Amino acid sequence: MHKSIRQSMAWLHSWAGLLLGWLIFTIFLFGTLSYYRSQISQWMQPQWHQASISQQHAFASAWSYLQKNAPDAQNWQINVASTEQPFNRIYWQAADHRYVFKNIDYRSGQEVSLTTQGGDFFYNFHFQLYAVPVMWGRIITSFAAFFMLIALISGIITHKKIFTDFFTLRTFKSQRSWLDFHNVVSVIALPFFLTITFTGLAIFFYIYLPYGLKHNYSENTQQFFQEIAETPTQHPDSSNPSAAMLTFPQIQSILNKQWAGQPEISTVNVKQPNTRAAQIIIKQKQDHSITLNSPQLVLSGVTGKIIQNTRRNTAVSSLYAGIYGLHMAPFAQPILRFALFLSGLFGCLMIASGMLLWSLKRQLQNKQQQFHFGHYMVDRLNINTCVGLPIAVLAYFYSNRLWTLSHQINLEIPCFFIAWFLSLICALFTPKKILWQSQLAVFIVLAVCLPLLNIFTLFQQHWIHHWQDYLYYLNFDLFVWGFAALAVFIYFKIKPIQEHAKQRMIKKIQQQREIP
Template identity: 40%
Template sequence: MVVPAAQQPVHVTPHRGWKRIQCEPFSKSFVQGQLHVPRRTAGQGRCVKEGFRQSMAWLHTWSGLLVGWILFAVFATGTAAYYREEISLWMKPELHSLSTQAVPPTIAVQQGLDYLSKRAPQAVRWDMTLPDPRNASLRLSWTDPTPAGETPNPRRRRQTATLDPATGALTAPARETRGGDFLYRFHFDLHHIPVLWGRWIVGFCAMFMLVAIISGIITHKRIFKDFFTFRPKKGQRSWLDAHNASAVLALPYHLMITYTGLITLMFLYMPWGTQAVYKGDTNAFFAEVFPSRQPANTTRTGSGVPFADLAPMLAQSAGRWDGDAPGRITITLPGDPNGTLMLTRDNGGRISVTSSDTMTFSSASGALLSETRDDARPAVQTRGVMYGLHAATFAQPLLRALFFLSALAGCVMVASGVVLWAVKERQKYAKKLAAGGRVGWGVRLVDGLNIGSIAGIPIAIAAYFWGNRLLPVPMPDRIANEIMMFFIGWGVSLLAGLIWPTRLMWVWQMALAAVMWMALPVLNALTSPSNLFANALAGRWALVGFDMTVLVLGVGLASIAWVLHRRGNKPVVRKPAGSPAAAAAATAASKTAPKAAPQPTIASVTQEAT
């Protein structure tokens, strides 16, 4: 009896680290250029355990897919957070007319003291944030005393104001907005859900991403060779090339940003050491780790005492800090004999953000009372460096731009990964689709989620910017309504994608996102006293950079929409008509056409996969 070839046991002896595989009967499929053998086929036969690299491929696929949509939202908003100061400035058009010329710290501090002495003489605390290259305004805040019989609540009694540091004039009341801080907070809090839940969800997704990155490195042994390979218009192969290139392009960044993101919230994810040593007293722990952040005395003993001369204090701090200026000034009990003035060193050029050098003076006499050096222990310094790397607070303009581009590459990596899974699964339904059928509900769900996240998040961020300019300035709860615009844009996009997950929906939503982003400079010119050209002439490069960035991103989204539209409108090649003449012509053409390539054998498949 002759056993058919398809049912004979097949022996494959791969090389380069592959394990010996034996299956009865043999079933093969070609995925990403590799030979994948199922553990068991049709309930019969047997297969030896698959190799380590193949098991990592399975782990890479599912660890990335299950959290890919949340990761894309986190990556996109985190990318925008690199420029949260510039975004906040753009979203407050009342501040666009501020002078961009540098103001000496002595003048800026004196302007703040003069204003606060008139506006809040009885406050228990004054805070001043001095101008820097990314923010030209002098930001003031103060805490009013708590009325008798009321529970102290510093946040409720806190007031703010913004001054022009050159003239000391109060700027026009800026509209209420969270600005770039909303995008920054969203990328690890997720908003609209309890803070701890949001941070646990983001941490869970970040851990999955770290697993996906490491397993992807193990799986892809030609990682650097394929980085220089891109084959357009090849369907699944093109998506895989885009995924590989965007992943390898900023691979050190992807590893760093994922790991440091987990480290920044390590006290939440791993609290057991602190709980064991400090018996659950977290206040004692933070008092020891961050001694400069402890609350100061707020009990008054008098009033009306003038401030000491500021110039010697600033000169003394500059001498101790290698010429660096203070970034923040905190005054407790202003006008009181026991009042203090604390200068905090600007951390703008340092990687570690654990703590800062501080110098505390008597606000009445100007005598140095205490000094805190940034001499934290190695563990605390390590965490500070990790946090600084994640937030890029130290980055100068060029380095910040490189961080931003690397984060964009991360967005492309996540987006192409989840799309690649849908493309691969859709190919399994090729015959069913050709016969007029539909794909399974799982693929349709993934397609809808892909549209709602990859196209929906750009629409949501653009809607947030549009809401900032279109909502009435005196609207009650304006901040909440402005943020609601973000979730309305995202929700409509997600709902439309789930209802109609087709290529045409991709085109419409990408085109809508492109129009919304490219129109932002026009919206700025119509709703603010500045525009792109006026800002360039005045040297307001933060606003110029915002307008140019949104234009480039809009053009990129428009290019994606155009490519999807062209691919969706390709002419369909019809089969020849069923007439005898047409059949004879087709037969003659097939005889003269070159022969098709032979089907790959087991040996050729193994050689290509290795």
């Protein structure tokens, strides 16, 4: 038994952070990248760069396509083209309850086949993983988030001087340096870590705490999802007679009267199209609210009459939307979004430094310098996660520029996993002395060369013709070079820490031998 609550919490903090630390780091990194998933998708699809978006034309194109191809569907959903997504994304629920998804070029009204997942790959991976059933992926990530929350709370209890230690940073001094750095990055964005972890857990509470729903909603648990819906759920009724819906010019006329200035539209949802009960829900894109309470217009699909009191403003719906909004931050403007991005990076640094601290501490405790398979694997998994995963992300981008754009075949995800696996294989057979430097060197070379390859590819394949056009891609490339600079700093500073740890270990062994 441990002597005190702090010692117990220290043990819990150490092991909770290690056991799922590699998965938590992956979730945090991909969640952080997801703050800019639309920008990543734009960078990976330069063929859409020159498209000038006319939302009125985009809305009309999608409406015409659905009327032609899905007139008898149960509902339609249109994600209207915008600068972040320069094509219409539509889906509908067919009469046999199947969902059909299409991407439509709003200029021609024709289907387009996207050759890349872009930033959506990172976004989907961070909450449901990849190549596993969706529900199992969400259960696993929720379990990891639960461990993260335990590690955060136990860490706060363990470090009773956590805010005092925030102002103490002893650089390049073995274990103490890692501990000070771990404390600093933990305190800087601690409210963010607690918020993002708790809200991530709360979003999927109905998966791992289903009995709460059953207790409050009896056997009809679907009532909860109906209650949090933005508009009341309409159940399809086959007895509803067919009726001609409003034409697009009629809808546009109503929008012009109701919304002066033609604000940007986010989504259009049509329930029971081409029936007397048809409803059209149009939502504005601009939303500064945490509870996802963006302005919307609900019309009768037949008469054009504006339907009142259609929003869900119950306590449950507002609370759930608030939790979702805090986690996803759709309200964040550029400065706040960048601050959240930095906080996510601090989270990655906190997790990485914690795992490295665990490994270094065991190394110092191993006074006999005996081989320990568990410690060996932890070292290799640490490097594979903290450096190998970023290398795999760069491989994902390299595949886009070297293959996808020229061959229109998507090998980005296979390249991602191959690069990650090769990093692990190299880590397993690389001597510990050069373990970190070798993979950091690979990352630095790839990160420095990626923007150069981007510039060459854009000009060579005529995606851009002038340097002024390159400004569209400059922010992404500057981010990559920034990470390269950080890796260079770590490359030159991690060796002194390793040498200091080695000298401490040798000194302890000598002192032990001198004791009679």
